[in-house]
Structure formats: C-alpha cells, structure tokens
Amino acid sequence: DAGITQSPRHKVTETGTPVTLRCHQTENHRYMYWYRQDPGHGLRLIHYSYGVKDTDKGEVSDGYSVSRSKTEDFLLTLESATSSQTSVYFCATSTGAKLASGNTIYFGEGSWLTVV
Amino acid sequence: DQQVKQNSPSLSVQEGRISILNCDYTNSMFDYFLWYKKYPAEGPTFLISISSIKDKNEDGRFTVFLNKSAKHLSLHIVPSQPGDSAVYFCAASVTGGGNKLTFGTGTQLKVEL
Numbered sequence: 001d002a003g004i005t006q007s008p009r010h011k012v013t014e015t016g017t018p019v020t021l022r023c024h025q026t027e028n029h030r031y032m033y034w035y036r037q038d039p040g041h042g043l044r045l046i047h048y049s050y051g052v053k054d055t056d057k058g059e060v061s062d063g064y065s066v067s068r069s070k071t072e073d074f075l076l077t078l079e080s081a082t083s084s085q086t087s088v089y090f091c092a093t094s095t096g097a098k099l100a101s102g103n104t105i106y107f108g109e110g111s112w113l114t115v116v
Numbered sequence: 117d118q119q120v121k122q123n124s125p126s127l128s129v130q131e132g133r134i135s136i137l138n139c140d141y142t143n144s145m146f147d148y149f150l151w152y153k154k155y156p157a158e159g160p161t162f163l164i165s166i167s168s169i170k171d172k173n174e175d176g177r178f179t180v181f182l183n184k185s186a187k188h189l190s191l192h193i194v195p196s197q198p199g200d201s202a203v204y205f206c207a208a209s210v211t212g213g214g215n216k217l218t219f220g221t222g223t224q225l226k227v228e229l
Contacts, residue, residue, distance in 0.1 A: 004159075031215055042120075042205055042219035043160070050214055058216065090159055094215045099148045100167045105215060107152075107159035 003027050004108035006091050012114045019078040021111050023091030031094035032074040033058075033105070034066065036087040043090065049074055081115040088112050119143045120208050122220035129227050135193040137223050139206030142187065146208035150217065151180060151191050154203045163204075164191070196227045 003026035013019050023032065031050055035043040035058075045058030047066040055066050063085060065077045078085055089111045096103030121140045129135045139149075147168040152160035166173040166180045166189065173180050179192045193200055206220040 033216070035217075035219075040221060042122075042221045043207075043217070044219070045216055048214055048216060056214070059218075097215070098211060099150075099165065099209055099215055100211060103215075104150070104162050104165065105217060106162065109159045110157070 004091055004093060004106060006089075006108040006111045008111060009109070010112045012116060013081050015082060015115055016080050019081050019113065019115075021076045021089055021091075021113070023074045023076070023108060025072050025074075025091075025093050027093065027095070028071055029093035029095060030071070030097070032068065033092040033094075034064075034074065034076045035090045035092060035107075036060065037090060037110075038087050046076065046089075078113075081113075083115050086113060086115045117142075118221070119146075120206055120218050120220040122204075122206055122223050124223050125221070126224040126226070129196045129225065131198060131227055131229050132195045135191075135196045135200065135225055135227070137191040137193075137204050137206075137225065139189045139191075139220055140187060141189075141208050143208070143210075143218070144187070145210045146218070147211050148209045149180070149182060149189050150207045150209070151178075152205045152207060153200075154205060154222070160205060193225075196225075198227050198229060201225055201227045 033048040034046040049055045049068040091108040150165040151163040154160045203222045207217040
C-alpha cells in the first residue's frame with residue numbers, strides 16, 4: 001500500500017467540459033504516473049512525472065495535460081472532455097528509480113469517468 | 117502495435133491445480149517484467165517481478181519464468197485458490213526509461229471449486 005488516493009472516484013461529465021482528476025500520495029515517491037484502462041487495451045500510460053514540475057508524455061497523451069506542483073499531488077486534466085475519454089483512470093507511484101533494485105510500482109484504486 | 121501480448125483472454129482452473137498464465141513481448145529492450153492482479157473496481161496489485169538477468173523468480177505459490185530467447189514469460193500459481201480469481205496483467209519496462217510500464221491486455225483467471 002503506497003498511500004495513493006484518487007479523487008473523484010466516480011464522475012459523469014458532459015462533452016466539452018474540462019475535468020481534473022487528482023492523485024495524492026503520502027509516501028514521498030518521486031515518480032508518479034497516470035494510466036487509463038480500456039477493454040482490449042490493458043492499461044496505457046497517459047503522462048508521467050519524475051519530480052516536481054517535471055513531466056513527460058506517455059503513449060496516449062493527446063487531449064490530456066498534467067501538473068505536479070508538489071511531490072504528493074499529480075493532477076490529470078482533460079481540457080475538453082470527449083466520449084473517447086470515457087475510461088477508468090489509475091494513478092501510480094514508483095518507490096524508486098530502478099525497478100531491478102527491488103522497487104516497484106503501486107496503483108491507486110481508480111477513477112471512473114463517463115463523458116456523455 | 118501491441119508490444120506485450122496476453123493471447124488468452126480467459127483461463128479456467130480447478131481449485132488445487134496449477135494455473136499457467138502466458139505473456140509474450142516483442143520489444144527486445146524490455147529488461148524487467150511484472151505481474152499484477154486486478155479485482156473488479158480495484159486498482160492493480162503488484163504480484164511478482166523478474167529481471168532479464170534471471171530466468172525464474174519464486175514467491176510462495178507464485179513463480180514467474182522468463183525465456184528471453186523466445187521473448188516469453190509465464191506465471192505459475194500452485195496450488196490455485198478461489199481467491200486467485202481475478203484479471204492478471206503482464207507488464208514490461210526498460211531500465212532507465214522512467215519505470216514506464218507497457219501492459220498486456222490481461223487474462224481473466226477463474227478458479228473453480
């Protein structure tokens with residue numbers, strides 16, 4: 001358990017509206033990630049952060065932006081939500097820089113977003 | 117282009133028997149592999165991992181085998197229990213790449229009494 005809290009857990013929004021999902025962690029982990037899960041695709045990386053104000057794009061970043069102003073918070077914003085962004089969003093944190101050194105990646109419980 | 121593939125969407129096993137979940141990858145740069153278990157309406161939970169310098173890693177009932185030449189890994193669960201019923205995701209990473217994970221599409225395991 002890496003002390004990851006996602007909010008909101010469930011949200012229904014209209015097409016064209018902005019939406020922000022928040023990920024809060026209590027373990028002071030440097031690396032944080034946003035993934036989305038869709039049927040037939042597994043989990044796909046949207047954006048990730050390797051420190052405060054340091055972020056980079058993942059595999060499916062179009063239509064999303066992120067911000068990390070504090071170590072503990074990583075925000076995912078859909079500037080103008082579309083129906084294709086209906087999905088389950090998972091935040092994750094990494095306990096260290098190198099997985100092979102015994103570190104791992106923990107996931108939050110998910111945020112269910114429906115765009116109508 | 118799916119770099120990590122789990123070709124079996126579902127698997128059904130009897131309680132007490134062995135469950136074998138398979139995963140194939142195409143990117144030869146992947147050097148660290150993880151398995152996650154996911155229950156409905158919950159986040160993925162880390163299960164076991166293996167580095168490319170090893171061919172086997174064991175943790176209790178769970179063993180992961182890696183065949184680098186075939187770009188194939190498998191997760192063995194022995195003995196299988198009803199509580200193991202979940203979706204299992206294989207994931208791969210490149211060291212030095214920010215710990216970004218590339219996931220397979222998952223295999224739904226059902227352990228029957």
